[in-house]
Amino acid sequence: MGRDHRQTTLSASGGVDELEDINWTFEGTDTQYLTHGLHNYPARMVPKIPDTLLGHYKDQGIIEEGDLVYDPFSGSGTTAVEGRLHGLNAEGNDINPFAVMLSEAKAIPLERGSLSEARDALVDGLSPDLLDVRDEYEQAGEVEWLEMPDVRDGWFPEPQLHELAVLRDRIDTIEDKFGTEYARFFRLVLSHTTRKTSYQRNGEYKRYRLSEEDRTDHNPDVEAIFKKKLKQNMEKMREYSNRVDHTLDTTIHYSDSRTAVEDVGENKADIVITSPPYGDHQTTVAYGQFSQDPALLTGKVTYDEMKDVDKTGLGGRYDILESMSDLEDYSPTLEATLDTLREKDGRADDAVDFFRDYYAVMEQVGEITKSGQPVAWVVANRTMSRVNIPTHLITRELCESLGYEFDMNLPREIPNKTLPWENAPENVEGTKGDLMANENIVILRAP
Ligand SMILES: C[S@@+](CC[C@H](N)C(=O)[O-])C[C@H]1O[C@@H](n2cnc3c(N)ncnc32)[C@H](O)[C@@H]1O
Structure with missing residues (x-):
């Protein structure tokens, strides 16, 4: 369903249901309410994002209570918690065993x-x-x-x-x-x-x-x-x-979302809300390193499992996929970005590895999600070798090549963070615009 087909009406709860009218930055919003505050985790999603999206799609009748929300990168389980608060079942994947424990502990209510x-x-x-x-x-x-x-x-x-x-x-x-x-x-x-x-x-x-x-x-x-x-x-x-409703289900698979269909199954999810890793596990946002000691102290996870987390992350050292030479054909923006990286002798190969892995997840999510249902990717635009990577445009183009239909892009700032591209003047030509936003929520409809 394209933009023009959507209606602008007031929702049952009296809220505005035009997603573009919302300020997605949510500056100063509480991110620790209810079980969101049980434990911290790197690069958590602001709970207001899934909360607002789920509320909107419920109001529109696109999802309803008892449906399934899926997150291929569960992390600390923000989507699963908000899912349950909205009366939905939740399923997810994560390669970090600590994140699996965290997501389940936060989303499953105790008596x-x-x-x-x-x-x-x-x-x-x-x-x-x-x-x-x-x-x-x-x-x-x-x-x-x-x-x-x-x-x-x-x-x-x-x-x-x-x-x-x-x-x-x-x-x-x-x-x-x-x-x-x-x-x-x-x-x-x-x-x-x-x-x-x-x-x-x-x-x-x-x-x-x-x-x-x-x-x-x-x-x-x-x-x-x-x-x-x-x-x-x-x-x-x-x-x-x-x-919350105690009879709902939350299942987080301790497995790789590049092969998620094996665990989750096809045609199951009614909505997907996720924030993928930036592809810099080994350097900046090290999920495994963050969780290593806490995980080991639980006595339920081994050192070898934790050592592997940052290597198995998207774009990490453990390849499970053949390298794809035609990925660039699917996304002109990716092609332009890689050309710029190559000219600058930057890390084009790292970028290819990351997007190849990410593309595999888009493919799996396409199969897991019911046709026409919303899939929201909350993506950050990072820089590599001082080149801006317009992840939101690449996400859109790669998904479209898989048969997703683009719905909308919602830019947002990340409050209180230095913009990485403030010191990186080199832009890939033709990709300005929302590049100035820290993050974008790219919403498509599943193939
Ligand atoms: C940006 S975080 C998600 C944060 C989450 N939205 C939250 O609010 O806590 C990305 C997550 O993806 C996980 N991850 C990275 N590569 C993965 C893969 N191949 N399969 C499954 N999970 C992966 C990381 O372990 C990390 O927990």
Whole structure:
């Protein structure tokens, strides 16, 4: 359905239903409400984006309660949470096992009564246990009965690392008694505590260690951090649990969206809302590095699995696809971009790898989504070798070559971020316009 066919009417809720009239920047909006605030994650989508899109398409009768929203790059599960808040089932993929855990923990509501019972069981006798393990460590230099997590030496203060391991074992006991869903909820609290306890600098997604001097002063109170976050998260989960339908389904596959049809199936999704990675896992936004220690501390993920995350990401080192020489034929903008990169001796090959992988996902999403239903790609326009990559135009053209029908492009700014292209004057000719926006929401209808 093209632009001209859409009607401009007031929605049932009285809101404007012309998507172009909305300011998609959502500056100052709360991004931590309900379970969105359970744990942070790199490059999260602003919850207002899926919220507004889902509300709009429901008002228009294009989707309805009980339908399925799909996200091939689930990340922290923003789409899945908003899906449930709008009465939808949700499915997703992610190659980061920590993201899978996070998405499910945030989107699947827990029963209030059982949650309080499980919490009581978890904290009962916790303080003396933590004291005991610290004492034993300080006296003997090791605690024989405690299995230590497989984290790199020198990234944690040792006494506190022992306390984290005790918490991990207690949560395993909760799993036996209350089930995985409850244990997973507590594992997020542990994971937050792990980040705060480690020498990894907070506020950075790559692994940087505190300076030696700062490490000496770093003496975190594990129990206090854990209990404070536990209280906050319990409150958020209770509120979420009250608001949503507990009979809906959320399934996040721990698998590659380049082959997602295998897991998800064809012709299933009624709507897709996703934000793909930028293709810079190894450099800027390292999802795997961010999650490594928190994931290892849960005891449910191995070091090898975490090591692979940034390599399996789109454009990463693990190719599962043949390189495609004709990709450029499908997108004039991609061709122009690659020509510019080649002239500048830039990273044309990296860009080709990334778009080849991304194209594979577009193909899979096309099969997973019911024909004519909306697919929204929230994409950032990054620079490579100081060349602007107009990802929104390339997304549109590649999708159109697969039979998608373009619907609209909604530009948005990312508040409080330096624009990467402010220092990169070289533009690919003919691709100005929305390039000035930080991000674009490209909406197409599935083939
Ligand atoms: C920009 S983040 C998504 C953030 C998400 N929208 C949120 O709000 O948290 C991109 C995600 O894609 C995942 N990813 C990268 N390559 C993937 C692939 N080939 N298959 C599945 N997931 C992948 C990364 O692990 C990361 O979690």
